[in-house]
Amino acid sequence: MGLFRYCLLLIAVLPLLAKAAGQPDNLEPLPEAPPPPPGAEDANQTPEVTIIKKGENTVEEYRINGELYMQKITPAHGVPYYLMKEDQEGGWSRSDGPNPPLVVPKWILFRF
Numbered sequence: 001m002g003l004f005r006y007c008l009l010l011i012a013v014l015p016l017l018a019k020a021a022g023q024p025d026n027l028e029p030l031p032e033a034p035p036p037p038p039g040a041e042d043a044n045q046t047p048e049v050t051i052i053k054k055g056e057n058t059v060e061e062y063r064i065n066g067e068l069y070m071q072k073i074t075p076a077h078g079v080p081y082y083l084m085k086e087d088q089e090g091g092w093s094r095s096d097g098p099n100p101p102l103v104v105p106k107w108i109l110f111r112f
Contacts, residue, residue: 045064045065047062047063047064047069047070048062048063048064049061049062049063050063056075056076056077057073057074057075057076058073058074059071059072059073059074060072060074068085069084069085070082070083070084070085071083071092079096081094081095081096082094082095082096083095086106087106
């Protein structure tokens, strides 16, 4: 019972102590953040979408900064599927649904 009273007293006194401490008199506002360096990627960029008709298929190409990273192929009869760029060497993987494809790490350990 004594521990419970001490906890209640502590809970009641802490806000009063925090308010009594106040703020120091020499506070200054922070300076404005510098602009990002040129060439830094913006996380909020929207992709450029190009729609191409190839025979009966419709291909939507998605690019950011001019680099093709995904294609959506919609056949005339069937379910659309996606081709996602796996790596910088031009490997593509197919994805048929909303789940992301399995990406296998391709680390370079040694170069000769």
